[in-house]
Every structure is written in structure tokens, then in C-alpha cells.
Amino acid sequence: EVQLLESGGGLVQPGGSLRLSCAASGFAFSSYAMSWVRQAPGKGLEWVSVISGSGGTTYYADSVEGRFAISRDNSKNTLSLQMNSLRAEDTAVYYCAKGAQLAPRSCFDYWGQGTLVAVSS
Amino acid sequence: DIQMTQAPSTLPASVGDRVTITCRASQSINSWLAWYQQKPGKAPRLLIYKASSLESGVPSRFSGSGSGTEFTLTISVLQPDDFATYYCQHYNSWTFGQGTKVEI
Numbered sequence: 001e002v003q004l005l006e007s008g009g010g011l012v013q014p015g016g017s018l019r020l021s022c023a024a025s026g027f028a029f030s031s032y033a034m035s036w037v038r039q040a041p042g043k044g045l046e047w048v049s050v051i052s053g054s055g056g057t058t059y060y061a062d063s064v065e066g067r068f069a070i071s072r073d074n075s076k077n078t079l080s081l082q083m084n085s086l087r088a089e090d091t092a093v094y095y096c097a098k099g100a101q102l103a104p105r106s107c108f109d110y111w112g113q114g115t116l117v118a119v120s121s
Numbered sequence: 122d123i124q125m126t127q128a129p130s131t132l133p134a135s136v137g138d139r140v141t142i143t144c145r146a147s148q149s150i151n152s153w154l155a156w157y158q159q160k161p162g163k164a165p166r167l168l169i170y171k172a173s174s175l176e177s178g179v180p181s182r183f184s185g186s187g188s189g190t191e192f193t194l195t196i197s198v199l200q201p202d203d204f205a206t207y208y209c210q211h212y213n214s215w216t217f218g219q220g221t222k223v224e225i
Binding site: 035037044045046047050059061095100105106107108109110111112113114 | 214
């Protein structure tokens, strides 16, 4: 059974940093692209970032480019998102999502339950 | 950038209804379109990929169609469990539509 478990969310001040993690199990982790998708309170889904199965290719939404960094450790089946220079508009539930294939440009067939990031002073 | 626009934003419906949601792309996206269902407080669930392929385990009352710039998600006979918000996604650019809430 595929499982994705996010952690690391919490309350952070504007300008601060936070690192999210996603522990994956139940599938060949290195064979699939992985993404982060967020959802602000009461709003729709916004894709944040994707990383290929090997970790060699990454893409970011314009809204987070230069502030967030996605990475993965295939030896530990773990996906991470380092978030720096956080802003109030980054407040959201952050979901870890498994790509349906190795390449980054794929839909998401499994999702974690999400972790809440709140940016406020 | 490709924009994805869903209509309507809210869809009043009743159990047993046939429901259709539309998703339009600002330019041709071939068939690189997925549909997701999301219930309050829950993660999204993949329903349809490649515009019309049903994800494993999804009931056959869900179907998708279209190509190019116009796509539809149809629920043939709405069930109580189907009241939720539905999102389309162009997955070559990872862009989501704004969502359609199917409500009573």
C-alpha cells in the first residue's frame, strides 16, 4: 500500500524558514517523480515544485522560485521541501504527491494527508 | 503560461442527477489532462488521467472526454459520496483549474 506522510509544518514568522519532509513507502520511490502541492485556506490547489525520480531535474512555480528548494533522498525514501523567506501568502496545507511516472510531467496518483504551514507574526 | 478555467464554480445537484463539469485550456494541451476529487479536510484523489482514462478503483459512473482545449468530467448518476470539489489539471505544466464544487 502506498503511503505518504508529511511532517515539519508549523507556525513561522514572515522571513523565516521551514523544512517539510515526506516519508514514502509501498512503492519503488526512486522510480517516480514527486511533487509538492499546496492549498491556502478555503482556496484551490496550487502546484509548488516537482523533482524527477533520480533527483536530477527540478521545476518550481514562479511564486516560490528562488525561495524554495525541493530534494529527495532515494536511499531513505524521503522527499523534502526547504522553504526560505516565507511570506504570509505561503500559508497553506502542503501536500506531498506521487507522480504517476518517472518523468516530472505526470499527474499525481497518490497524495499525503498534508501538513499545515502558517506564516504569521 | 497555460491557464485552466473550470465551469461552473459551483454546481447545485441532487442524488441521481447527471452532472457535467467543463475545463477549458487557454491553448491546446492535447490530452494531458487529469481530474481530481477533493472532500473537505481530505487530500485530492485522482479520478481521470489522459483526459479519458479511468484511474484504477474509481467507479465507472465517472468519465472524462475531450482533447485540445475543451474537456468534460461527467458523473452519470450522482451518488451521495460524490458531493465534493473537482479540479482539472494540465499535468504537463502542473496547472490546476480553480475547482468546481458540487453541492446539494
